Amino acid sequence: LYDRSSISLTSKTSPELWGELMGDQGITTAILDRVLHRVEVIHMDGDSYRMKHRKSVFSAEV
Template sequence: MTFVTMGELLSLLKTEEFTRKAQVQLNRIRASDLVIIDDLMYMAMDQREATLFFHLINHLYERSSIILTSNKSPDQWGELLGDEGVAMAILDRILHRAEVVHMNEASYRMKHRQSMFVSESVQN
């Protein structure tokens, strides 16, 4: 099993041809039975990043189980990837034989912190 954030993954993909560390980490990801990618599509990708991500997903497709977390729905991915064709190719591989779990609840990080946002007056 391998866990990686999307930011870390993009950094590895962009530096793989230059650094041994990125090569080793990506080889571990490619060899994993389960790959968990957190915060997918939290920010837009440029064309090169989208293509590198597609190649990784294409390699993992039918070799590994993949768990993705994202706060964006698949219909927003084309805009974030800047290329509808690449987005469709990635989604085609990701959604084939997929289970999609929608969690439409408030952030679990903020669940117990809502009291911080309640305005209270301080009286002397």
């Protein structure tokens, strides 16, 4: 599928910390090298839109 389709990959962990998460820096570097080739990274920082607009399950409403 190389160069024929798109992939959306989301993570709460930044790529810098993936080596620690996966336990092997060499494998992690190889994976990131292939995933990040010809990519557009969109870094979103701030409050969660989903959590901001949800009603709390612990609300006082009965």
